[in-house]
Amino acid sequence: MTSIKISSENDGSTAISNFFIDYYMVDANGDFVKLYLFLARLCSSGRSMTVEDIADSLNCTEKDVCRGIRYWIREDALKLSYDDDNNITGIIMLDLKAPESDQIIKLNVLDFKSGRADDSSAAAAPKEEDAEVSKAPRKKSPTPETLSSMLEDPNISDLVSEANAYCNRTIAQKDIASIIYIYDQLSFSFDLCEFLLEYCASVGKTNFNYIEAVARNWYENGITTREDAENYSVKYFTIYSRIMKQLGITTRTFPAPAEREFIDVWVNEYGFSDSIIIEACRRAVLNSPNSANFQYVNGILSSWYASHVKSFSDILALDEAHKKKKSGSSGKKSTTSGNDFNQTDMSDALTEIENLYMSGVKVQ
Secondary structure: OOOEEEEEOOOOOOOOOHHHHHHHHHHOOHHHHHHHHHHHHHHHHOOEEOHHHHHHHHOOOHHHHHHHHHHHHHOOOEEEEEOOOOOEEEEEEOOOOOOOHHHHHHHHHHHHHHOOOOOOOOOOOOOHHHOOOOOOOOOOOOOHHHHHHHOOOHHHHHHHHHHHHHHOOOOOHHHHHHHHHHHHHOOOOHHHHHHHHHHHHHOOOOOHHHHHHHHHHHHHOOOOOHHHHHHHHHHHHHHHHHHHHHOOOOOOOOOOHHHHHHHHHHHHHOOOOHHHHHHHHHHHHHHOOOOOOHHHHHHHHHHHHHOOOOOHHHHHHHHHHHHHHHHOOOOOOOOOEOOEOOOOOOOOHHHHHHHHHOOOOOOO
16 A cells, blocks of 8 residues: 655644644544644654554544544645645645634623623624635633633523533533533524524433534524524434434434535535435445445435436436346446446545545645
8 A cells, every 4th residue: 555645834843733732623523633643743753654554553444544634634734745647645734723713702702791792793693795604613712711701691601501401410611611602603692502402402412512513513504593593403404314314323313524515415406305315325225235325325316416316206217227228238237327336446545535535625
């Protein structure tokens, strides 16, 4: 397997940036943090390693490594380098930056004793014309002093009490920090925060990592009112849970960001109904019970989209055409279609990064 070289955008710097600790690390999965630190160590030593070697060193799978690399690329902490033939040759560790929202937090803290920060501030919910710039700001954990000041806001205090009730426990300080992040940085109204807690409790998810993930998803989809959230929950979270159940994913009900990207394409770009998406999931499981995943389903739905499928009758017509083609093939193996989908060979981990995890990532 080809080795990949880890290098830094700033050749003279190998230390861990304070920005990583203050901003990037807060939101990241622990395994992703471990991967980033390991890559920084490789960069410092100038060593090259294969993805397989990295996985062995971290006691994880190659897919876990690829998933972590994709995460840090999306967070603008890494980027891939290519040769003239567009083959991946390495990973570049980028200089980290503080989010622009950091200054907004400091300004909003000053306004808490006199009420919530003015909605005209940059932290207010994005206007309709700014909807395309909707990535949720990074969370900055408040200091104990700031936390104490924020708790003087009656809305924050009431939300903490409601969270205690919905979660059936006295929530921890880090959970209170999540409420403050959602209310202040994401600019959720009190009513929307209430519905967020209510919704998560109704699906049996009272862990604040989950609650925060739902809040970010709503923010990035322009949800600003309780009514918006109710409509969105019916439209998206229902299909989310149905897809996860159909694929046999029972350990979680909320898809990962990369998985949500697939679903958003199926719903918004392809315009498929829930029933067609579920049918694709069903066929993926039947065709390949041990390896049916979101990419597999995407292969089926992309094939149907290319074939202008709009309804079940269109799918049945494709099935019939496929049977006729197969019966007349004189024993030759039929080509891949949306009804007989074969997964791409992912044996080469570098190809896996590019094909499985890099879809939609702009590499500079």
